[in-house]
Amino acid sequence: MFSEKLLKWYDLFKRNLPWRTERKNPYFVWLSEIMLQQTTVATVIPYFGRFILKWPELKDIAKASLDEVLVEWQGLGxxxxxxxxxxxxxxxxxxxPQSEEELRILPGIGPYTAAAIASIAFDKKAAAVDGNVIRVLSRYYALQLPMPRKEVHQRLKKLLPNKRCGDFTEALMELGALVCRPKIPLCEECPFLETCKAYKLKNVESFPLKHLKEKMPTRYTTAFIICRQDGALWLRKRPSKGLLGGMMEVPTTPWIEVKNAKQKTCVKHTFTHFHLEATLCYRDKPPDRDGLWVHPHDFKKYALPTVMKKIIKAGLKEFESVQNSFDDAV
Incomplete structure (x- = not known):
């Protein structure tokens, strides 16, 4: 039986992760699932540790300010x-709440995350379909569909056990992460070696079938480096909604897809859906009053996204002492 084989493998080979407590902690499960969206386990582990050290329980993070949370989150994307x-x-x-339906109403919780929390935290019979699960079942059944989320969801519901639903959910993800990897899968270590259809076809890595990727657009901006004599830099807060909402930045022009012929790209950064190329421009006075002076020694007190750290570091090359302070701060 599929679930029995999978759980037996999981009991032997599962990783010791900080959110996998013997007694399931819904707060830990929720926090880890949000952090793991589009992010690797290795990257998440230190962030998770810092969060639960600073905010051990749900009520603690509820009392924190958004700025505090953004500061701790910076670098995680x-x-x-x-x-x-x-x-x-x-x-x-x-x-x-314990049901998928109630969980999906909450901010930041979509179908997958709701199913994962319901299953892992509360042992509900919920089908959580992420990239690992799609890959494992696409190969197991040799599904001839590109990224077949709906088909995988239907098949997964039929495989769910009546007991240890949370362990089953984690086990399937774990198998995808450790054995049924995107590239160079370790088929000889898989508990389903004899029944995997893709393995029998000797074409494992071609599953799941992929859509042709569209070329990502490039956007362009000018970033203004405004540095005071004491080394402080002029920063402002981005609007609360939208990309990098509520985080700090140096002033920039709108990010558009038309490049000025005179612009010389100094910094490049890639987001999920577009590339950004920034030209640096130096000013000695702020363009407006909507901001504040921040010394590099105090950067850690503010939520600076990675793209802004790159822009600032490139921009401060002319101010060597300040750049060294920035290196120490970040």
Whole structure:
């Protein structure tokens, strides 16, 4: 039986992860699932550790300010997750709903995350379909569809056991992460070696079938480096909604897809759906009053996204002492 084989493998080979406690902690499960969206386990582990050290329980993070959460989140990317995390914590305060339907109403929780939390935290019979699960079942059944999420969801529901539903959910993801990897899968270590259809076809890595990727657009901006004599830099807060909402930045022109012929790209950065190329421009006075002076020694007190750290570091090359302070700060 599929579930029995999978759980037996999981009991032997599962990783010791900080959110996998013997007694399931819904707060830990929720926090880890939000952090793991579009992010690797290795990257998440230190962030998760810092979060639960600073905010051990749901009620603690509910009392925190959004700026505090954004500061701790910086570097993890996809900052809307942090804003939704904070909003969700404030709505819940003490306890989580247990059903998929109730969980999906909450900020930042979509179909997959709702199913994962219901299953892992509360042992509900819920089909959580992420990239690992799609890959494992696409190969197991040799599904001839590109990224067949709906088909995988239907098949997964039929495989769910009546007991240990949470362990089953984690086990399937774990198999995809450790054995049924995107490239160079370790088929000889898989508990389903004899029944995997893709393996029998000797074409494992071609599953799941992929859509042709569209070329990502490039956007362009001018970033203004405004540095005071004492080394402080002029920063402003981005609008609360939208990309990098509520985080700090140096002033920039709108990010558009038309490049000025005179612009010379100094910094390049890639987001999920577009590339950004920034030209640096130096000014000695702020363009407006909507901002504040921040010394590099104090950068850690503010939520600076990675793209802004790159722009600042490139921009401060002319101010060597300040750049060294920035290196120490970040």
């Amino acid at each position: 996809y900052y809307s997750r942090a804003r939704n995390l904070h909003q969700c914590a404030q709505l819940l305060a003490n306890a989580f």
